[in-house]
Amino acid sequence: MGVMSESVPVRCPACRREHRFTAPSYPCACGAPVTPVLDRRTAPSAVAHRSWDDEWIALRCPACGRQGQWPHPELGCACGTALRLPVTDPSADAHAEPPAAPCAGHAGAGPAVEPSPEPASSPPPSSSPSSSTPAPPGPEPTSTSTSTSTSHSATSRTPATQRSAFRPVAIRTARDAVTSAALYLHWLGHQDVRRADQRPTSGIGLASRGLLAQVDPSARPASLRDVECLWLTAMTESAECVYFSLAGYADDARARADQLRVPLFVLDLTGTPQPVNATAGALDARGG
Numbered sequence: 001m002g003v004m005s006e007s008v009p010v011r012c013p014a015c016r017r018e019h020r021f022t023a024p025s026y027p028c029a030c031g032a033p034v035t036p037v038l039d040r041r042t043a044p045s046a047v048a049h050r051s052w053d054d055e056w057i058a059l060r061c062p063a064c065g066r067q068g069q070w071p072h073p074e075l076g077c078a079c080g081t082a083l084r085l086p087v088t089d090p091s092a093d094a095h096a097e098p099p100a101a102p103c104a105g106h107a108g109a110g111p112a113v114e115p116s117p118e119p120a121s122s123p124p125p126s127s128s129p130s131s132s133t134p135a136p137p138g139p140e141p142t143s144t145s146t147s148t149s150t151s152h153s154a155t156s157r158t159p160a161t162q163r164s165a166f167r168p169v170a171i172r173t174a175r176d177a178v179t180s181a182a183l184y185l186h187w188l189g190h191q192d193v194r195r196a197d198q199r200p201t202s203g204i205g206l207a208s209r210g211l212l213a214q215v216d217p218s219a220r221p222a223s224l225r226d227v228e229c230l231w232l233t234a235m236t237e238s239a240e241c242v243y244f245s246l247a248g249y250a251d252d253a254r255a256r257a258d259q260l261r262v263p264l265f266v267l268d269l270t271g272t273p274q275p276v277n278a279t280a281g282a283l284d285a286r287g288g
Contacts, residue, residue, distance in 0.1 A: 013044065013081075015077065030064040039088045042086035044085050047084050058070075166183075170271050177215055190208035211240050212242075215267075216244065222250065222264075227256055242280070245264070245267070264277050
């Protein structure tokens with residue numbers, strides 16, 4: 001079970017106002033909640049400059065043991081100061097390397113890859129002609145091979161029919177929009193989501209193995225140039241791409257995305273990505 005969220009008093013260092021803050025719970029890919037534990041012994045700090053490393057923390061899921069990157073808890077004071085709340089992760093060192101096990105595995109059981117069944121093989125030829133053990137029927141090896149192939153396919157990516165329901169994070173800030181897109185990519189099966197090396201023309205770039213994503217939290221619809229630049233960048237890296245926008249897309253951008261087969265999503269205020277074109281709908285249905 002995850003750590004239950006607890007309301008703690010927080011005092012703004014700028015105006016000395018006191019607030020009550022409850023740490024948010026983030027949904028792990030296994031379905032269990034991951035809740036950061038607030039450090040009561042350390043005072044909150046005012047956010048003066050933002051950086052990617054400071055805005056994300058590493059937390060280990062108490063259910064499956066997988067370590068993931070989650071938004072650092074923050075609180076906005078009425079005086080205009082953004083407060084970053086100190087946290088502690090009692091289950092793991094925040095800077096430890098993430099385990100290789102995906103969330104679909106058993107808790108504490110290591111990588112969630114089923115061991116390959118031993119290939120069906122007939123026993124060594126016996127020197128005695130009176131051996132009474134019959135040879136396995138002809139169709140049996142074919143069945144074993146099919147089962148092995150199915151097992152490997154199922155462990156490489158969770159089928160859409162077996163996924164738990166997506167748990168969004170309500171969007172109140174631009175940072176929430178990036179968080180929602182990252183969670184959605186996790187839900188689709190991309191477990192190594194990180195910040196993209198190349199900064200996009202607008203918004204924030206996210207990357208995973210074989211995938212580039214652009215999140216545009218601005219109030220203007222994404223333009224034709226935005227979609228084309230994302231597609232070209234993905235082409236140079238031999239990767240697929242996907243676009244998330246808070247304000248939708250211009251008509252020519254949607255038409256061009258259909259030609260290039262770029263999945264387009266609109267983030268609603270609940271944090272749920274809504275497919276805009278057929279390519280996005282197919283991606284959502286098949287799960288990555």
